Amino acid sequence: MTIVISPFVFGLIVLPFLHKIKLRFHKWVGIVPLVLFLTILKYKSSIINGNIVSEAYQWVPSFDVSLSFRLDGLSFIFALIITGIGFLVVIYSKKYMHSESAISRYFSYILLFMSSMLGVVLSNNLISLFVFWELTSISSYLLIGFWFYKEKSRYGAWKALLITAGGGLAMLAGFILMYTVTGSFEISQILSQKELIKSSPFYLTILVLTLIGSFTKSAQFPFHVWLPDAMEAPTPVSAYLHSATMVKAGIYLLARLNPVLGGSSYWFYMVTFTGILTMCYGSIMAIRQRDLKALLAFSTISQLGLITSLLGVSTETAVIGAVFHIINHAAFKGSLFMVTGIIDHEAGTRNLDELGGLGRKMPFTAVVALIGALAMAGIPPLNGFISKELFFEAVLVDGWAGYVLPALAVFGSIFTFIYSMIFVISPFLGTYKPKEKTVHEAPWGLLLSPMILGVTNLALGIYPKLVADIISKGAANILGKYVDAHLSLWHGFNVPLLMSLIVISFGCLLFSRLNYVKHIIEKIQMKKINLNKLYDLFQTGIPKFAGFITEKQMTGFLRDYLVYILSFVFLSVGLTSLFFMELSIPNLNLERIDVYEYVVAAIMVVSSIFLLFTRKRLIAILILGVIGYMVSLFFVLEKAPDLALTQLIVETITLVLFLIAFPHLPEITEENSKRSTKIINAAVSILTGLTVTFLMVYSKAYKIYESVSSYYIDNSLLLGGGKNIVNVILVDFRGFDTMGEITVLGIAAFSVYALIKLRLGGRKYE
């Protein structure tokens, strides 16, 4: 808990606060990940002994959501990578970003990310994992968009967020489904109920939803499109988030849930083939990049594909290879990104066309680059070679996949070899090209971190036993059984070695014909649909589509709105009546109706119709008056003289007001709408009128209960002290209503005054 929270605290509270009081703490930010790294490392012996360190805090116990953490082999490895690379990146950034004025903000984001990422790998609760997962997306969004004045940064940040957070939503649905099956969000409990999930009808849905989450985050084909654009982030961020850690969150999830979701043929085919295709695609695309960072981005996509396919196979060898490659990739890709940053910093460009011959000017950088690239290409004696061998060994599965997978693996690896060579040879060898003449070796502040990583690559290659025991633990957590990893440089003469030899020889051959290869790739690619276009189409198409369906209904004309609303009224009320009511009106007794009443009603109807057709304002007003007075006549006929009086007064006042306002009223203009529109409007109003009339008559005749009004009759004089029941109701029984109505009138009066007096003019914005 403290491990996860402390970067949060430092990033969100301490740093901004110190920044406010002008203390330049950000120079010492590195302390935070270093201390965390050492703290986690302390648990090593206990982890190797098979212990699990766990800690739980209640968050929302009612939803079974808790902040529970668990440090086992798998999360131990990830946590070390996160804090270790984090430390190196912070040191590197201090120099790299030193001229940046918002550096304090930068480190805040970095620490926010570090917390979230640690949260992802340490959470033992699916919901808390999801929470941290989304926080990594958000912090990545902020970091990619760090230079928010650049259009490309904004584009890249937005794209990354939409794709990863969108995938996250699918994943959340998958998690909740898992909960409905198992009744728990605790990962350790779900792991113990794997049979329940595997046999549940939701298994496939859960699997697909979770995979969407994982693949979007880990940039698997076809969701990879965000990663190259994420390279707009400052280079240390790319090194940290977009190669070493965040993109591995999806891999982590696959590894973590492997015991529950893995083992089925669905899992094998979906995960393995997505992975291996991504690997081939990424490595081919990497070759044609001109920008060093773009090359590394596609290389990352490819390497992540490799790990994913290993987890898809999930045999013992495969899993050991996957875990080892997670470590190796973080180390060599981290160092390569930092090298790119150095080149960018010193030579002022990352474009391969403008780079060359830097080796003599910056020998240390060149050596680090060489080590990293060789590791990436899988050349002995580096760590990448060992994990590559394990990869080759793992893809030799039974069945038809046993032919396809190795072929694809070798195919992809050839291109991996080629782009690794491009990375060292193009910038460092050959003739000196940069425009900047005074390029010199990077300062120690920049060199230190990649050098440490380079040494790690070498050390892990020569002496892999260093991490063998911890990798065994990690692999054991993935497989859910005991694993003993034997890692060594030399495996004897076997098929994987042969495959490596094919890769290296074909790689060299094709590298010598590089321009030709690039040409072919570009030709093929031109013809295919570009997946980025799909995203861009989404970006332009969705607002257009949304605009279209919105404008269709939101016309801005009151009459349209009323037509929609009233249609809905008579349709919904009418249909419910049809479905649920008998349409004959019970006890309908027309004989009680007086002849006078027919006359009055007829006058009202005729004047209403006449009102629709008149073009004279004065006549319209007078007709309105007629209708009003007829209503008061009704009150007289129904023996309610006080209501009749009230109605008379209201009508008279209304009439007078209308006449006073008469000079200001607009002329009634001719309707110019289409005939069909007119017919629809007429139909809607008639049908609405009929519906309401029917309803009123029906309810008048159809009484389920007697009214409470007898109480008023009995008690009006007795308790209310008044002989006029209506009055007593108004001022006593229901006086609260009357108070409200008086308020309404008061507001209306003041409103009219304010509206007449205050005219602020035509400015739209304040």
Place this chain on the structure above:
Amino acid sequence: MKNNLLVVPVILPLFTAILIFLISNIKFQKLLSFVSTTFCLATALYLTKQVSVKGIQTLSLGDWPAPFGIVIALDLFSGIMLILTMIVSLAALIFSFKTIGSERENYFYYAFFQLQIMGINGALITGDIFNLFVFFEILLIASYILMALGGKPYQLQETTKYMIINMVSSVLFLVGVAVLYSTLGSLNMADLSVKVGKAGDQGILKVIAVIFMIVFGIKGGLFPLYFWLPRSYHAAPSAVAVLFGGLMTKVGIYAILRVYTLIFAPTLSSINNIILIIAGLTMFLGVMGAVAQMDFKLLLSYHIISQVGYMIMGLGLYTPLSITGAIYFLIHNIIVKSCLFLISGIAEKLRDTTDLKKMGGLMATDPSVAYIFLIAGFSLAGAPPFSGFFGKFLLIRAGLEKGSYLIVFVSILVSFFTLYSMTKIFKYAFWGTAPENVKKVQHNHYFGLVLPAACLALLTVFIGLNTEWVYSYVNSAAYQLMNPDLYIQAVLGG
């Protein structure tokens, strides 16, 4: 439990308004509004605490026994709503101090503001369906004038539409009440609940239920009744838009939840699929409207519609979990929506426009506003650990448990587009470079502008992190709604 304090949330704003009408000193008006609103908030908190300890509080006005007189009642749901109303009102009021301008202040702005509060509070606490109508009239007429005050052509044009559509809805409301009274012979909601329960399966009751759905649906901005909403909120002054955007539609939703769980619960089983369809379409079309906009306030207004869909989804599912989710979502949404409208007001103040394309660079010039927006925006999109996450979490879970996969799918899709449109605002208004010669707001003004938004943003973080605590209240509130007997017993007695 009888409790005389229940009238305070209605009577206090009324008296405050009357005093403001009488005294023309603006400083005094501000002070009085502030004190009264704060006091009202305190009362709301106190009353709700009492409800949670002692059960539903009621008051028969004039001591006329229910169902003959008017009863006002406060259960946990209305208590929570009351608190939120006062919080948002307070935020909007403080924001008004800095933004509304002396012209409007001279023409009774603060009085109308108080009457608006009175209307909303009354609608929340009343236990009588006709009285509900009356309070709806008060809150509507107050909203007409708040929207139109200033008399700019655009304001008047949009207010007219708003007014006429709401008049139609009022007439329908009256029709509904009339039919209800004529068939069941009562206006007291608890009494109506008893009678509907006894009446059994009657077609006419379903028809009445539909009428009320339409009436409150117009107020709440449901499909296909929301047409008035986006532009009229867009036309209102910022401070008023805060109040409307945060609260007004939610009063409609409150009324739907109240009336449907209390009176029409027996009819729900036959129409809940229709409610879910309405919910889905409201969500989807609302968010599509938002996606299409390039105007800060208009975009937020469309989101009101979309978010309302989630609450109705909770009602449509009608399980204890989904009702809990709906209430939780309502709480979250009132806070976050008000916060976002406040930010749009600040941005409008800073950039002199609400057109996203003409804004930009707020992150560089006003980072604190940017971070507040980021919190509120992500919260609205349902990102953890803010309050929006648990609202969606509960609704999605309720939907999955009930097997209504389609609505769950729609709600997740809409979440995605919410995120899309929130980050769209962020991209255009906050990132990028500031236009030339931007106004600088004086430092002492700045505080008053940002403070209310900051407080609301903190609240959404607080609710997100302390969901368990909030949930304990929301859960009891949902329990009361799912068990109308409690309400009936409190109002009608044993």
